[in-house]
Amino acid sequence: MTVSGEFIAFLALALVAIIGGVLLLNLTKVVHMVVALVFTFLSIAGLYVLLSAxxxxxxxxxxxxxxxxxxxxxxxMLTKHNDEDDESPSVGRWKRLFLLLGILAFGAVFYIGIYDLDFGTTPVALHENNAEQIGMELFSKYVIPFELMSVLLLVAFVGAIVLSRKDDDEKEAEKE
Structure with missing residues (x-):
């Protein structure tokens, strides 16, 4: 078996993605969790590059x-949250044990699922007009879900603004 640069890049990016996910689950400060999530997102982008996407x-x-x-x-920043960790050490040990068991079970099921997987040998036009192919699929077959997601994001954004305004109005009422 020869080890190529692409294989080493895949292993490095996969390792960063897994470490970012595990850190996301184990860190206690919310800002640190977001940073771990960014590392996971960036490594997934690297995996897309390896797939020629x-x-x-x-x-x-x-x-x-x-x-x-x-x-x-x-x-x-807009919400109130408490960064204090109020769980006892024994709960933390059980949480880590269940997390480890869950990760191992997921890995075993994933391995069993793809061990003898056969995708067939139909030729696919890779590396050719990726953006055009995605655009054709997105705006022909999936235009309704695409528009629904844009409306949902708009509603969520307006809701966040309304919620932040209520907190400001309550603070002003308390000052008076």
Whole structure:
């Protein structure tokens, strides 16, 4: 078995994605969790590059690593939260044990699911007009879900503004 640079890049990016996900679950400060999530998003963008889906990699970096992470940070800043850890050490041990068992079970099920998987040998036009192919699929077959998601994001954004305004109005009422 020869080890190629692509294989080493895949292993490195997969390791960063897994470490980012595990850190996301184990860190206690919310801002640190967002940083771990950004590392996971960036490594997934690198995996898209390895799959010759450069357009998806750029969208992953712009939308998820950039916009979603900043929205999460604004949400953290606009809401009240308590960073104190109030669980006992024995609960923390059980939580880590169940987390480890869950990760191992997921890995075993994933391995069993893809061990003898056969995708067939139908030729696919890869590396050719990725953005055009995605655009044709998105705006022909999936235009309704695409528009529904834009409306849902708009409603969520307006809701966040309304919720932040209520807190400001309550604070002003308390001062008077």
């Amino acid at each position: 450069e357009f998806l990699a750029v969208v992953q970096v712009l939308v998820y690593s950039g916009a979603i992470s900043i929205i999460m940070l604004f949400g953290i």
